[in-house]
Amino acid sequence: xxxxxxxxxxxxxxxxxxxxxxxxxxxxxxxxxxxxxxxxxxxxxxxxxxxxxxxxxxxxxxxxxxxxxxxxxxxxxxxxxxxxxxxxxxxxxxxxxxxxxxxxxxxxxxxxxxxxxxxxxxxxxxxxxxxxxxxxxxxxxxxxxxxxxxxxxxxxxxxxxxxxxxxxxxxxxxxxxxxxxxxxxxxxxxxxxxxxxxxxxxxxxxxxxxxxxxxxxxxx
Amino acid sequence: xxxxxxxxxxxxxxxxxxxxxxxxxxxxxxxxxxxxxxxxxxxxxxxxxxxxxxxxxxxxxxxxxxxxxxxxxxxxxxxxxxxxxxxxxxxxxxxxxxxxxxxxxxxxxxxxxxxxxxxxxxxxxxxxxxxxxxxxxxxxxxxxxxxxxxxxxxxxxxxxxxxxxxxxxxxxxxxxxxxxxxxxxxxxxxxxxxxxxxxxxxxxxxxxxxxxxxxxxxxxxxxxxxxxxx
Numbered sequence: 408x409x410x411x412x413x414x415x416x417x418x419x420x421x422x423x424x425x426x427x428x429x430x431x432x433x434x435x436x437x438x439x440x441x442x443x444x445x446x447x448x449x450x451x452x453x454x455x456x457x458x459x460x461x462x463x464x465x466x467x468x469x470x471x472x473x474x475x476x477x478x479x480x481x482x483x484x485x486x487x488x489x490x491x492x493x494x495x496x497x498x499x500x501x502x503x504x505x506x507x508x509x510x511x512x513x514x515x516x517x518x519x520x521x522x523x524x525x526x527x528x529x530x531x532x533x534x535x536x537x538x539x540x541x542x543x544x545x546x547x548x549x550x551x552x553x554x555x556x557x558x559x560x561x562x563x564x565x566x567x568x569x570x571x572x573x574x575x576x577x578x579x580x581x582x583x584x585x586x587x588x589x590x591x592x593x594x595x596x597x598x599x600x601x602x603x604x605x606x607x608x609x610x611x612x613x614x615x616x617x618x619x620x621x622x623x624x625x626x627x
Numbered sequence: 628x629x630x631x632x633x634x635x636x637x638x639x640x641x642x643x644x645x646x647x648x649x650x651x652x653x654x655x656x657x658x659x660x661x662x663x664x665x666x667x668x669x670x671x672x673x674x675x676x677x678x679x680x681x682x683x684x685x686x687x688x689x690x691x692x693x694x695x696x697x698x699x700x701x702x703x704x705x706x707x708x709x710x711x712x713x714x715x716x717x718x719x720x721x722x723x724x725x726x727x728x729x730x731x732x733x734x735x736x737x738x739x740x741x742x743x744x745x746x747x748x749x750x751x752x753x754x755x756x757x758x759x760x761x762x763x764x765x766x767x768x769x770x771x772x773x774x775x776x777x778x779x780x781x782x783x784x785x786x787x788x789x790x791x792x793x794x795x796x797x798x799x800x801x802x803x804x805x806x807x808x809x810x811x812x813x814x815x816x817x818x819x820x821x822x823x824x825x826x827x828x829x830x831x832x833x834x835x836x837x838x839x840x841x842x843x844x845x846x847x848x849x850x851x852x853x854x855x856x857x
Contacts, residue, residue, distance in 0.1 A: 447647070450637065450640055450641070451637060453633075453636070453637060453640065454633040454634065454636070454637045455633075457632060457633035457636050457637075458633045461632050461633065479632065482632060483632065483635060483636060483639070486632070486636045487636060487639065487640070487645065490636070490640060490645065490647060491645065491647055491648055492647070492648060492653075493647045494647050494648055494649060494650040494652070494653055495648070495653040497728060588731070588732055592731040593731060594731065594732055594733060594734045595732060596734065597734070
């Protein structure tokens with residue numbers, strides 16, 4: 408998981424979400440650990456950490472199935488919990504997986520409380536997922552992209568919770584196995600098993616929904 | 628565009644005067660988890676040492692006559708509580724270790740197996756190094772009432788019906804049988820021909836002996852194992 412907050416989030420992302428995102432503010436040239444240290448003496452510094460990770464976290468909690476209306480509330484609660492527990496952070500470890508763990512916990516709590524799991528996927532997410540199950544091709548040229556996204560999101564939602572979350576972290580968040588283990592609090596071997604099973608089930612479900620034939624239609 | 632989240636979060640922190648939980652709190656929680664893990668493994672070790680003592684010394688401790696005591700059934704199953712407590716201790720150690728900051732990276736079954744192995748190893752060390760008897764002696768020296776409770780008179784160890792005869796050797800007969808007077812004063816004729824013997828002096832010397840075997844008739848006993856008394 409790269410430490411920098413610099414990335415283009417607009418490409419392939421639904422416009423209704425894009426419109427709710429704040430402008431990307433370049434954080435000061437300090438490491439996460441340095442910002443955490445500064446936050447302990449000056450709470451104002453915490454704003455830099457929030458800005459550094461807000462957009463990526465927003466994407467992540469949305470990918471977990473949080474409705475757009477709840478994303479802001481969950482993110483706010485995530486950062487407040489992060490601030491409350493900042494003394495529990497081990498500076499020898501990377502900050503991002505620790506923060507992602509809090510976001511994951513807060514999102515799961517929200518989803519269980521409200522029973523409103525609604526998984527949607529952005530265009531680039533759909534492509535990444537298709538690539539992960541080796542159904543290659545520029546699918547948007549063949550099918551309506553929205554349709555592909557809808558089917559993929561539905562398929563992903565049909566997976567059981569742990570494999571789904573492991574796949575999201577591995578292929579959409581680009582996390583390493585160790586980072587996924589830290590976020591989901593599972594042994595690395597178990598993470599590998601969830602990813603393997605998740606991919607197998609995803610492939611199988613996609614085949615049942617006719618995705619295997621799409622590769623034949625792919626244009627050069 | 629929505630309100631800036633960073634501004635909202637920092638404003639909320641300032642308005643509600645939210646302060647991060649103290650470092651001491653996290654340190655205490657981490658220490659508590661490690662303490663529970665270590666203490667659980669040690670309790671498991673005590674359980675293992677007690678079980679080894681019970682089964683290795685069953686013949687010696689079996690003569691104490693639980694049958695004559697109230698709650699005798701309960702006392703008979705007490706050693707098995709240690710077996711259950713060993714499992715509980717390993718579970719507790721596993722849960723506590725899993726909750727430590729990096730504990731989740733290990734598989735619960737591996738942690739459980741490791742805790743069991745650690746308890747067994749520590750229990751063996753406790754048993755072999757004789758910590759139990761040493762503790763027993765120290766307690767008995769320090770607390771007279773404890774010494775009275777644990778004292779077992781010599782005559783109580785003799786229970787031929789349960790396979791144990793303890794007393795003074797008076798010599799050997801011409802046919803090679805041992806004449807023994809137990810600590811209750813009863814004289815016995817003991818067949819020792821097929822027995823295993825672990826003695827400091829030759830059989831027949833005037834020594835106190837501890838004999839395991841079976842009662843073959845009135846005042847007759849067949850020995851399986853003959854050792855010096857204490």
